[in-house]
Amino acid sequence: MAASEEIARTLGLDREREQAAGRMPLWVGIVFVAVVALAGAITWWTRETPIAYETAPVERGPLVAEVTATGSLEPVTLVEIGAEISGRIAAVHVDYNDAVEKGAVLAELDTEQLDARVVQARANLAVARALVQEAVATLREARNRNERVSELAREQTFSQQELEVAQAGLARAEAGLASAHAQRTLMQAALEADLVTLEKAAIRAPIGGIVISRSVEPGQTLASSFQTPVLFTIAEDLAEMRLHVDVDEADVGHVASGQAASFQVDAYPRRRFEARVLTVRNAAREVQGVVTYEALLAVENREMLLRPGMTATARIVTSELDDAVLVPNGALRFAPPDASGAAASPAAAAPGSRVYVLRDGEPVAIPVGVGLSDGRRSELVEGDLAVGTALIVDVQRDEAERGARR
Secondary structure (H helix, E strand, C coil): CHHHHHHHHHHHHHHHHHHHHHHHHHHHHHHHHHHHHHHHHHHHHCCCCCCEEEEEECEEEEEEEEEEEEEEEEECCEEEEECCCCEEEEEECCCCCCEECCCCEEEEECCHHHHHHHHHHHHHHHHHHHHHHHHHHHHHHHHHHHHHHHHHHHCCCCCHHHHHHHHHHHHHHHHHHHHHHHHHHHHHHHHHHHHHHHHHCEEECCCCEEEEEECCCCCCEECCCCCCCEEEEEECCCCEEEEEEEEECCCHHHCCCCCEEEEEECCCCCCCEEEEEEEEEEEEEEECCEEEEEEEEEEECCCCCCCCCCEEEEEEEEEEEEEEEEEEHHHHHCCCECCCCCECCHHHHCCCCEEEEEECCEEEEEECEEEEECCCEEEEEECCCCCCCEEEEEEECCHHHHHHHC
16 A cells, blocks of 8 residues: 555656646747847847938039128217206297207296396496496596696695695506406306306207107206206207117128128018118127127118117128139038047037048048138138039938937
């Protein structure tokens, strides 16, 4: 009995071993498939993505080099008019956009006190003139007395003392007349000053033009003791204007008087207006570390479309070529990627000194020299490039592949 049970246990173990031996190839197959799949995924993930290059041809044609600058429009002559005296505004005769002639009365101040001062000054002058007449009569009397006393003194009828008194009286009379003349002159000057002040109560236009601004109303009181208040602003002639633009310090060396220019304003975005460079001022302006120089451009405004203060973007033509070999600036900036796919550094690429063409699917550098540029294309002055040669300007990759790589 025991022997039979031992034989049965041995046979059971042998069956389990056989079953285990039959299952082993299945596990090995699963592991093998997993390893192969992982290796394939790694190979696909790390594979080199093919590079596609974007190209642009070498062209021949005209080239216009321009400098772009922004600024604002202003009248040729803009005059701010104020009041030289204090007082209450009695009347205002002009308004915005009114055309005025030189000398026209723009506003008037109340003149009650000024009129009274003029009356007083006239009275003082009349008194001074009367004093002159009185001094003349006194001098005549003193001169006659001096003559009589002198004659009688020679005949020894009058004493020497009486002669000296007569001479002193004559001298005082002469001095009195001089003082009266001086007083009359002083009163005359005071009257003229009051008349000038009265004249200034009428605020007049110093030039003919158009009223740009008005900042005064009837009844307003002006105090001109320390600073003259600005009441009106007049532009002499809006048919001729000036465009003040700020030119970057990197471009100012290319801008000169007489150059042609054009500009646009937001009010007329589809229209370009012509201009001409008058001068470039030497005074530098620095705003947030940016240095600019102001250039003045002459603008004709015969249609009266342009208004003072409009913001304008100007393009100043600095150089022109009628026929030149042109290379795209993108080709001058291009640098082929390194083995890792990263673009070359600007220092290593030396932009502007070479361009790249495709030969056997690989970029090949060609040394070049360039001249004028309009921002998109540059004049080729050195380099063996024929018109129509395709130059590499950029690297392109399939969006899906670039997304997968990321």
